[in-house]
Amino acid sequence: MSGAGITLAGLGLPAADLAAAGLAPDAPVAGLTADSRQVKPGWVFFALKGVMDGAEFAPFALRQQALAVVCSAPGAETVRRLWDRPAPPAEALPLVVVPEPRLALARAAAAFFDAQPAVMAAVTGTNGKTSVASFLRQVWEGLGRRAAAFGTVGVEGAVERAGGLTTPDPMALHALLAELAGAGVTHAAMEASSHGLAQFRADGVRLTAAGLTNITRDHMDYHRDHADYVAAKLALFGRVLPEGGTAALNADDPVFAQAAALARSRGQRVIAVGRGEHADLRLTGAAYHETGQDLDFTWRGRSRRASIHAVGGFQGENALMAAALAIGCGEDADAVFATLPSLRAVKGRMEHVATRANGARIYVDYSHTAASLETAIAALRLHTPGRLIVAFGAGGDRDPGKRPLMGEAARAADIAIVTDDNPRSEPPEAIRAAIIAGMAGADSAPDSAPVEIGDRGEAILAGVDMLGSSDRLLIAGKGHETGQTVAGITHPFDDAEQARAAVAALDGLAESDGQEGTAP
Structure with a gap:
């Protein structure tokens, strides 16, 4: 210590x-x-x-x-x-x-450890925190900075470590910051969760910039209501980011006006990022292809283009949010935009994990709320010539109100396979029933009613087996996680490994051969 x-x-x-x-x-x-x-x-x-x-x-x-x-x-x-x-x-x-x-x-804790990377940025929001932090770290590395990012999937970059809490407790957080500084890290990006902000975990971090990706329903098992959840997120700008810092805000989010007013009231520079005409860094168009997308955007009235190797429209938005944070931390805009083609998706975030022999591609994504599942399906649809199949579930001992909403969101897929996520202490069949109830009473997916397969491994195998050459499979909910909690016991389980094993079994390949499609 x-x-x-x-x-x-x-x-x-x-x-x-x-x-x-x-x-x-x-x-x-x-x-x-x-x-x-x-x-x-x-x-x-x-x-x-x-x-x-x-x-x-x-x-x-x-x-x-x-x-x-x-x-x-x-x-x-x-x-x-x-x-x-x-x-x-x-x-x-x-x-x-x-x-x-x-x-x-x-x-x-900040005073006790008394060492942090010179440039610190934090990102909050319901979805996209991990990708934005990782993209920002990659931008900095592309500019020659010694950089790191940390949060849900652990620490990556100049220092590597397995995952833990999105926002660690203050002692662990400041011990990590001191370690990063001691390892020569000059630039670091961190995720700031609503729990962490409500519990003051990020206070004491000397931020240069902070970003807000979006705010949708989540963590209603912890927050009193949605307003309390929003207030926790906005505390990043109202309390943690100092006066004179830069706030990169999603101009298309319903809370943008509230967040921008709060930031400006504290003397913070606001960079609005989005698709609307009032955005400072504006995404004007995108062309999607099998392994990524070509982005058209404007900055200070000048049109620009960049290609990124990440699937999903929201990843283009995440890339621009990372660019805005880098600019807010003092980097030259042209130099920042030049790094965008080098960006790669983070583990478990619309990650391409396997390809069948017929060319069908399989993706894993952490989307575990109705809004994020809806966004992920819509994003992958742009890269799907044929049918889009989704396998997903919902966690137990957490906000039960989102389960039918997730079922409703999954109707956007051509085939929906309802399976178990982390049932925890709840009966898995009850969770699946609540999801399926949300899929009833409206036009169902074109191919069929939802397919219910409780065993997640079997569900993934079934989804892979359904794939025609132009189809895509999205395995949603667990992303980077390597365990599944059932009846209070956590068993080893990795969606990506399961997908590769299914491809190997169905296509008669050695499992290592099934990994040839893991890089975008």
């Missing part, structure tokens, strides 16, 4: 609050944690309230010789109530009372 020589005052804790807790501002800090089990002498414990109330564990932290406990006013009352051994008067307990302990932890 870093933090050599840092003091309580150096963590950004107000001097008045330290004095009220009987603490010396120049007291040295040995470490920080929100887990009482990790506390060692001289550490500061942050009592966070979530599923459990961290204040209930503060007495244990104090007995482990914590230097201080940072908590809310109600948390302080809990600590005093639970303090059950002979001790100094309650007011002498080293409790630093702050309005928001999570925010205090984020700022303290």
Whole structure:
């Protein structure tokens, strides 16, 4: 752990609050944690309230010789109530009372590790975060920068690591930023989830620019309502991105006006990205082919063209959002646009994973909401001469309201195979029934009613088997994930591997031969 020589005052804790807790501002800090089990002498414990109330564990932290406990006013009352051994008067307990302990932890972690790449950008939105962050990292690399991107699929670029949380907790986040800086990374792009923003995880990151891709229904298992979800996303601009930063915003999204007004009220430069006539970086047209697309766009009134090796219209929009962020971080626009032909799709995001012997292509995408599934189907349709087949499901123990909406979205495919995603603790057949209910009562897909195959491996095999030479198969929902959780147990499962195995089995190829189509 870093933090050599840092003091309580150096963590950004107000001097008045330290004095009220009987603490010396120049007291040295040995470490920080929100887990009482990790506390060692001289550490500061942050009592966070979530599923459990961290204040209930503060007495244990104090007995482990914590230097201080940072908590809310109600948390302080809990600590005093639970303090059950002979001790100094309650007011002498080293409790630093702050309005928001999570925010205090984020700022303290930034100060404690005290190292970040010089140029940082964050991207939020319901869909596209991973692709935009990856594209931005690739743009920077094309410009000769030592760059990295991190989020849902892990860390990629100059430093590589497997995936975890979209936005890590502040300690893990700032430890990673310090590691990247130590490895010579000068430019880094991060994903900012609504959970992470609502929990202040990204606060303390010194951002140069931030992007908003879109906002549609998602995470209603966590947020009170859609307005709460929108507010969490916009906190990236209202709280995290500093004055003078650049906000790259989707000009076609319904919340654009709200987001732009918020950004401008804080003195941020706004770059509007989209298809509308008021966009600063405007996508005016695209020609789609089997392995990618040719983009026509304008910047400051000048028409330009670039080809990218990524399938799906939304990937063109993601590429331009990444370009806007690079420009917002100080790069020359012409140099940025020159890097676009080198972009490649990120793992699990409209990723071409296999090709049948007859030429039919198979794609894996992370689309797991109604809006993202609708977008993915429409995007792949542009690259599909024949039938478009989709295999998808919905997760258990999550927003059940989106299941019929996903079924409705899947009607846009020619054939829909309803299968299991991550049922978690719920009965898989109940989830599938809710999806299929959303497909009823309207014009169904041209070929047939939905095909229900619970076993995801069998569903993928069936989809691959249906493919004619001009058809395409979209396997949606899990993307880069390498496990499937059923009845509380996570089993190894990779959509891409399953697709390649199905091609090998049906076409009589060695499985390695089935991978010849994995690169766009």
